[in-house]
Amino acid sequence: MSVSNYDKFPATTLSGYIRLGWDNILPEFERLIRSHGPVLAVETYVGIHLSEIVEALRQLAPDLLLQTPDLFKTTSDVETMTQRFVTDDPIFGYRSSLTLSDYLDEKKVAEIEQLLRDTPDRTAVIIGPGASLVAPPFAPIIYADLARWEHQQRMKNNAVSALGIDIRDTGFSNQHKRAYFNDWPVCDAHKKTLFDRVSYWLDTHVPTQPKLIDKATFFEGIERTVNKxxxxxxxxxxxxxxxxxxxxxxxxxxxxxxYGWCFDCVPEENSLLFDIDGERFELPSINLVFLRSRELLGEPVESRFGQEFPIRFDFLDTMGGGYLSFQVHPTTTFIKDHFGMSYTQDESYYMMEAKKNATVYLGLKNRVNRDAMASDLRRAACGELVFDTEKYANKWPAKKHDHFLIPAGTVHCSGPEGVVLEISATPNHFTFKMWDWGRVGLDGKPRPINVERGLQVIDWNRDTTYTKNQLFNVISTIDEGDGWKEERTGLHPNEFIETRRHTFSTKVTHRGNGSVHVLNLVEGEEVVVESDTQAFEPFVVHYAETFIVPAQIDQYSIRPWGKSIGKTCMTLKAYIRF
Structure with missing residues (x-):
């Protein structure tokens, strides 16, 4: 395969209102204050560079400029309030049930509310998480949003405080744990209540280059995206x-x-781009899930998962690299009881590329000695020995287009000289690393090992015989016609994701059947996705690109396009079983 035309900035194209730079944005804020009253609320997602926006807002010269973190409870109170969700564990917490109102100091807020009532002509700008909870109900709302991937970059650079507490000096792992289990769920729950009230959306993903769109443009972008x-x-x-x-x-x-990871379909963390008259506007793609879950996911999927996108695609690249950690994912019971999550990270490895010596560890060897394995893992974690992975786990040769199924509880590890398309359920934080080859992370520190948790969730029946029969290349032909073939490649019966592989040199028709589809072009330079009823414009996909077909698109077709015309292409499709 030659170098791909992989598009790193895919966007939904539309026309609408957009303003670039503070010089063009601030006059709109002034107009809002003049036309809607003297108070303006600027809501922000956690991770926003608050200082940049505050300095810009000072140019409006309001009588009062309030930052909501100044109205929060004390650091000590926030630590106490969030401790049961953040926990003392170095990696894992428990999903939060807090709200942004829980962060606000009632006495401080009451004083501000009284001040605004006593001086009704005073101009005021309130900015920060929960600004709309402090502002009067009539105040227009601006929302400064942020994708989780960018928040994580800022955490790695120790650039932003957490919600109500400054933990920038505690390392990325601790910051990410607090965000994943507490801050993101809290901010997402609040944002869901505001979509219909927000007048303008502010994009500050690129520092000092803000962009503003209005409510109509925002919803036009959402509607255009979910219909194609x-x-x-x-x-x-x-x-x-x-x-x-x-x-x-x-x-x-x-x-x-x-580059070890490419996260190209993780809507909880990825961005969505709108191309508005030639200008890119960036927003979290999870907004689409929150706003149009039924149209996107399908009614049966929404009824099961709610406003969550349950399918995740990403790449793991070890070409010229090393082994991933020897790991296992928790069972559904374990993840629910210990972390408050409703489903677990079942997954699979689809070999996108592989050299001759590529391998995958999967499943335990027959008649493995549990006690000996547990002892060796514990001793390896203490640095007393080098864990002999091949003594306990199966090491399988891996070739291009092999598919390894990894239901929760199965030990596994991808080896060097391969590129894995990882297809998994969405909870992506719950990997119990039991052996990491004695290396350190990119920060120079040892990566956290979870031997004890891993030992609690290993399914010891997943041995060589089981793995060979049920987890490795369980592929069967479903249907075929002139120039095309559809195969079932899994996943395991324990997993709720179904995968189908289509090999084709001509047009192939796909039917939605009530579920969102996630596909990747795993062979071929480019294909085109079309609607036989012209419900959407033709959509061109290049090699290795992952794309989403909303459930409300009942039928679509895919055929070779451009340089692939006359050649054989291949897609891998995932959807939810019913």
Whole structure:
């Protein structure tokens, strides 16, 4: 496969209202104050660079400029309030049930509310998480939103405080844990209540380059996106085991040491781009899930998962790299009881590319000695020995287009010289690393090991015989016709995701059957996705691009396009079983 035309900035195209730069945005804020009253609420997601927006708002010269963190409870109170969700564990917490109102000091808020009532002509701008809870009901709302991927970059740079508490000096792992289990759920729950009230949306993903769109443009972008196939914006990250394939294939920064991950369909974390008259506007793609879950997911999927996108696609690149950690994912019972999550991270490895010596560890060997394995894992975690992975786990040769199924409780690990398309359920934080080859993370510190948790969730019946019969290339032909074939490639019966592989040199018809579809072009340079009823414009997809087809699109077709015409292509499709 030659270098891909992989699009790193896919966008929904539309016309609408957009303003660039503070010089063009602030006059709109002034107009809002003049036309709607003297108080303006600027809501912000956690991770926003509050100082930049505050300095810009000072140019409005309001009589009162309030930052909601100044109205929060004390750091000590926030620590006490969130402790049961954040916990003392270095990685894992428990899903929060707090609201933004819980952060506000009632006495401080009451004083501000009284001040605004006593001086009704005084201009006031209230900014920060929960600004709309402090402002009067008539106050117009601006929302400064942020995608989780960008928040994580800022955490890595120790650039932003957490919600109500400054933990910038505690390391990325601790910051991410608080965000994942507490701050993101709290801010998301509040944002869901505001969509119909927000007058303008503010994009500050790129510092000092703000962009503003109005409510009508925001919803036009949402509607256009959910009525066609679309892609979210991929983001790439290095890893201790990362490789070199994506760097070349996707035209990435060659100065970066490696790229281990490509997250190209994780709507909880990815961005969505609107191309508004030639200008890009960035927002979290999860907004689409919150606003149009039924149209996007399908009614049966929404009834099961609510406003969550349950399918996750990403790449793991070890070409010229190393082994991933030897790991296992928790069972549904364990993840629910210990972390408050409703479903777990079942997954699979689809081999996108593989050199001759590529391998995957999957499942335990027959008649493995549990006590000996547990002892060796514990001793390895203490540095007393090098864990002999091949003594206990199956090491399988891996070739291009192999598919390894990994239901929760199965030990696994991808080896060097491969590129894995990882297809999984969405909870992506719950990996119990039991052995990490004695290395350190990119920060120079040992990566957290979870031997004891891992031992609690291992399914010891997943041995060589079981793995060979049920987890490795369980592929069967479903249907075929002139120039096309559909195969079932899994997943395991324990997993709620179904995968189908289509090999084709001509048009193939797909039917939605009530579920959102997530697909990747795993072979071929480019294809086109079309509607036989012209319900959406033709959508071109390049090699290795992941795309989403909303459930409300009942039928669509895919055929080779451009350089692939006359050649054989292949897609891998995932959807939810009923």
């Amino acid at each position: 196939p679309f892609r979210v914006v991929p983001y790439f990250a290095p890893a201790p085991w990362g490789g070199q394939w994506m760097k070349e294939m996707f035209h990435l920064d060659k100065d970066e040491r490696n």
